[in-house]
Amino acid sequence: MNEQDVRKQDREKILGGVRSAVRKDPGHLASVEDLAKYWKSRPSAPRPPVGDDLVETFSSRIQEFASTVVRLDSLEAVPRYIAEYAGTGEDENITLVTGEDPRLENLPWDTAPEIRREVRKAERTDNIGLSQAFCAVAESGSIVLLSGKADPTSNDFLVDRHIILLAEDDIVPYHEDAWKRIREAGSSMPRAVNFISGPSSTGDVDLTLQVGVHGPRTLHVVIVPSNPS
Amino acid sequence: MESKSSEFLARSSEAMRDEHLQSVLNKLRAGLEYKRKAAILKIPNFEELKEHARAVKDHTLANLDHYLEEFESSVIESGGHVHWARTSADLNRIALEICQKAGALRVTKSKSMIAEETGLNTVLEEAGIEVTETDLGEYIIQLAEEPPSHIIGPAIHKTKQQVIDLFKNHHDLGERELESVKSIVDEARKVLRDKFCNADVGITGANFLVAETGRIGLVTNEGNGDLTATLPRVHIAVASIEKVVPTPEDASALLRVLVPSATGQPITSYVSFFGGPRKQGDPDGPEEFHVILLDNNRTDMLAGEFRDMLRCIRCATCLNHCPVYTSVGGHAYGWVYPGPMGSVLTPLMTGMGKAHLLPNACSSCGRCEEVCPMGVPLPDMLRQLRTIEREQGLTPAGWRWGLTAFMKLLQHPRIYHLGARWTTAALKRMGKKRGSIASIPVGSGWTKVRELPSPEGRTFQDLWRQKNRKGASGNE
Numbered sequence: 001m002n003e004q005d006v007r008k009q010d011r012e013k014i015l016g017g018v019r020s021a022v023r024k025d026p027g028h029l030a031s032v033e034d035l036a037k038y039w040k041s042r043p044s045a046p047r048p049p050v051g052d053d054l055v056e057t058f059s060s061r062i063q064e065f066a067s068t069v070v071r072l073d074s075l076e077a078v079p080r081y082i083a084e085y086a087g088t089g090e091d092e093n094i095t096l097v098t099g100e101d102p103r104l105e106n107l108p109w110d111t112a113p114e115i116r117r118e119v120r121k122a123e124r125t126d127n128i129g130l131s132q133a134f135c136a137v138a139e140s141g142s143i144v145l146l147s148g149k150a151d152p153t154s155n156d157f158l159v160d161r162h163i164i165l166l167a168e169d170d171i172v173p174y175h176e177d178a179w180k181r182i183r184e185a186g187s188s189m190p191r192a193v194n195f196i197s198g199p200s201s202t203g204d205v206d207l208t209l210q211v212g213v214h215g216p217r218t219l220h221v222v223i224v225p226s227n228p229s
Numbered sequence: 230m231e232s233k234s235s236e237f238l239a240r241s242s243e244a245m246r247d248e249h250l251q252s253v254l255n256k257l258r259a260g261l262e263y264k265r266k267a268a269i270l271k272i273p274n275f276e277e278l279k280e281h282a283r284a285v286k287d288h289t290l291a292n293l294d295h296y297l298e299e300f301e302s303s304v305i306e307s308g309g310h311v312h313w314a315r316t317s318a319d320l321n322r323i324a325l326e327i328c329q330k331a332g333a334l335r336v337t338k339s340k341s342m343i344a345e346e347t348g349l350n351t352v353l354e355e356a357g358i359e360v361t362e363t364d365l366g367e368y369i370i371q372l373a374e375e376p377p378s379h380i381i382g383p384a385i386h387k388t389k390q391q392v393i394d395l396f397k398n399h400h401d402l403g404e405r406e407l408e409s410v411k412s413i414v415d416e417a418r419k420v421l422r423d424k425f426c427n428a429d430v431g432i433t434g435a436n437f438l439v440a441e442t443g444r445i446g447l448v449t450n451e452g453n454g455d456l457t458a459t460l461p462r463v464h465i466a467v468a469s470i471e472k473v474v475p476t477p478e479d480a481s482a483l484l485r486v487l488v489p490s491a492t493g494q495p496i497t498s499y500v501s502f503f504g505g506p507r508k509q510g511d512p513d514g515p516e517e518f519h520v521i522l523l524d525n526n527r528t529d530m531l532a533g534e535f536r537d538m539l540r541c542i543r544c545a546t547c548l549n550h551c552p553v554y555t556s557v558g559g560h561a562y563g564w565v566y567p568g569p570m571g572s573v574l575t576p577l578m579t580g581m582g583k584a585h586l587l588p589n590a591c592s593s594c595g596r597c598e599e600v601c602p603m604g605v606p607l608p609d610m611l612r613q614l615r616t617i618e619r620e621q622g623l624t625p626a627g628w629r630w631g632l633t634a635f636m637k638l639l640q641h642p643r644i645y646h647l648g649a650r651w652t653t654a655a656l657k658r659m660g661k662k663r664g665s666i667a668s669i670p671v672g673s674g675w676t677k678v679r680e681l682p683s684p685e686g687r688t689f690q691d692l693w694r695q696k697n698r699k700g701a702s703g704n705e
C-alpha cells in the first residue's frame with residue numbers, strides 16, 4: 001500500500017469511528033436537508049447587554065486593560081495629533097509604518113511634516129505603526145483587523161507602538177455583527193481576522209500581569225467621526 | 230509524552246513538601262478564583278451564555294462527522310491541506326514530514342496541549358530540527374526541561390527567582406542583572422524576536438476549528454501565536470477532532486464563556502482566526518498551510534459514556550478550583566493534563582493501568598462541576614472511573630479491603646452506631662482540654678501534617694435522636 005492509501009485509510013478510520021459513534025444520537029441529523037432545517041430554525045445566541053452608546057461602551061471596555069483611547073473632532077486632525085502623540089518633544093522625524101490603505105492615504109499628511117510615512121509591511125525594528133480598523137466590537141472592546149495589502153498582519157504584531165484609527169460608525173455591538181460585516185465585505189475570508197483588545201501581555205512570570213511581551217507594548221485607539229458619505 | 234501517573238502518591242507527597250511550589254499555589258488559589266468570580270459577576274446572563282455554549286458543542290459533537298468533513302473541504306478550498314492522525318505517533322510523523330519537505334531547520338511553536346500530548350518536540354529535535362517554544366510559560370519550561378504544570382499557565386509552578394536563574398544559565402546576559410518581571414519579559418522578547426523572524430515553520434495549536442470557513446481560532450494574550458502563524462514559510466496547526474465548531478459565530482459564543490472562566494478577563498488581547506496560505510497580493514503570511522487532526526482515543530470517548538468530556542474547552546477553571554490540584558500542583562499527575570479534567574482524560578488516553586490512581590485524587594467536593602463553563606459532569610465521571618478501576622481489579626489491596634469492610638459496616642447500622650459512639654467518646658478523651666489530637670494510631674496520614682480536631686463527644690445520630698425526643702415532648 002502506498003503512502004497516499006495509508007493516509008486515506010486513516011481518514012476513513014477516524015471518520016468511520018465518528019460516524020458510528022454518533023449515528024444513533026438523538027441530536028444527529030443524518031441528511032443535508034435536516035441540517036439545513038436545523039440551521040434555519042436555530043435561535044440566535046444570547047448576548048451580554050452592551051447599552052446604547054456604543055462609542056462609550058467600546059472605549060470604556062478597551063481601556064479596562066492597558067489600552068488608551070482618544071476622540072478627535074475630525075479626520076483632518078489625525079496627522080497633527082499623531083505627530084504630537086508619537087513625537088518625543090525634540091524636533092526629530094517620526095517614522096510611521098502603514099499598509100496600503102486608501103483611507104489613510106487621503107489624510108492631510110502635509111499638516112505634519114515631521115512624520116515620515118513608510119507604506120509597507122512592518123519589520124522587526126519598526127517602532128510605530130498605524131492601521132485603520134475594519135470595525136470594532138463594543139461588547140468586548142475589540143478592534144477587528146483583516147490581513148491584506150491595506151494592513152499586513154505583521155504591522156499589527158511587530159511594531160512597538162500600535163496606533164489604530166477607528167471611525168465611529170464602524171463600532172458594532174456584538175461579535176456576530178462583526179462577522180456579518182466581514183462576510184459582506186468580500187467573496188472569501190481574508191487569511192487572518194484579528195480581534196485585538198489590548199497590548200501584548202503575559203501572566204506567565206510570578207502570576208504578574210506584564211505588558212509588552214511579543215507584540216506591541218502599547219495600543220492607542222483614535223476614534224474619529226465617520227466620513228460624511 | 231510518557232506518562233508517570235502511576236507515581237501520583239509519591240509525587241504528590243513531594244509536592245506538599247516543596248515550599249516554593251506551595252507559595253506559588255497559594256497565590257494561584259487566591260488570585261484566579263477571585264478574578265473569575267469578579268468577571269462573571271459583571272455578566273448578568275452568564276448562565277444563559279453557558280447553556281448556549283453547551284448546546285453548540287452538543288450539537289457539534291452529535292454531528293461531528295458532518296462538521297469535520299465540512300472543515301476539511303473549507304481548508305482545501307482556501308488552499309490548505311488537512312491531515313488525519315489516529316495516534317500521537319501519526320501526528321508526529323506527519324508534522325516531521327511536512328517540516329522535512331519544507332527543508333526546515335528552525336521551528337517556532339506557540340502553545341499547544343495537543344503537541345504536549347503527542348510529544349512532538351522530542352520527535353522534531355531528534356530529527357535535528359531546532360524547536361523554540363514562544364509562549365513565555367512554555368519557553369520557561371522548555372529551558373527547564375519540564376512538562377507543563379497547568380494547561381494555560383504551563384510555568385505556573387516556577388517562582389520569579391527560579392525563572393531568573395534559568396535565564397542566567399541559558400542566555401548570554403553579560404553584566405546585566407534581571408530583577409523585575411518586566412526585565413525578565415524584555416529579555417525573553419529580545420531572544421524570541423530572533424527566533425520568530427528566522428523560523429522556517431511555525432506550529433500552533435487551535436482553540437477552535439471553524440467548519441464553515443476552514444479557519445483555526447487562537448486565543449492568546451501574548452501575540453506569539455499570531456507571529457508564529459504569520460512569519461514562517463509554513464504554518465502547521467495541530468488540533469484534536471473535537472475542537473471543531475460550525476461557524477465563526479459559534480466560536481464567538483464559546484469565547485464568551487471561555488475567557489472569563491480561564492483568566493477573569495472579558496476577552497484576551499488577541500483572538501485570531503487564520504487559514505490558508507497568503508492570498509494573492511498579501512504582503513505577508515505563509516506559503517503553505519496545514520492542519521493535522523488528532524484522534525488519540527477521542528472517537529472511543531465519543532461513542533461511550535465519557536462523551537461529555539469532549540465538551541471541554543480547556544479553560545482550566547476546574548484546576549484552579551480543585552482542592553487537590555491547588556495543593557499538589559500539576560506535576561504530581563504525571564502527564565500533560567492535570568486536575569479534575571486531567572484525572573478523567575489521562576486514564577482514557579493513556580490507559581487505566583497507568584493512570585487508575587488519578588480518579589481517586591478527588592474529595593468529591595463538586596466545585597469543578599460547579600465552575601465548569603461547559604457543564605462537564607467531572608465528579609460523576611471520576612466516580613465512574615473509580616468503578617471501572619475496581620471492576621478491573623486495579624484498586625490497591627489495602628483500599629479494596631478497607632472499602633469492603635466499610636461497606637459491610639454500613640450494612641449493619643446497629644454495629645455502625647455503636648462503633649461511632651465508642652470512637653467519638655474515645656477521641657474526645659484523647660483531645661482532652663486542647664480540643665485537638667496530635668496523633669492517632671490509624672490516622673497518621675492526617676496527623677503527620679496537622680492536628681485532628683477532637684469531636685464534641687456525642688455522635689450526630691445521638692444528638693438528632695435527643696432533639697426529636699425533646700421536640701416530640703414539647704408538642705404535647
Ligand code: SF4
Pocket residue numbers: 540541542543544545546547548570597600601602603604605607
Ligand atoms: S472540564 Fe470544564 S472547567 Fe475543566 S478545563 Fe474543561 S471546560 Fe474548563
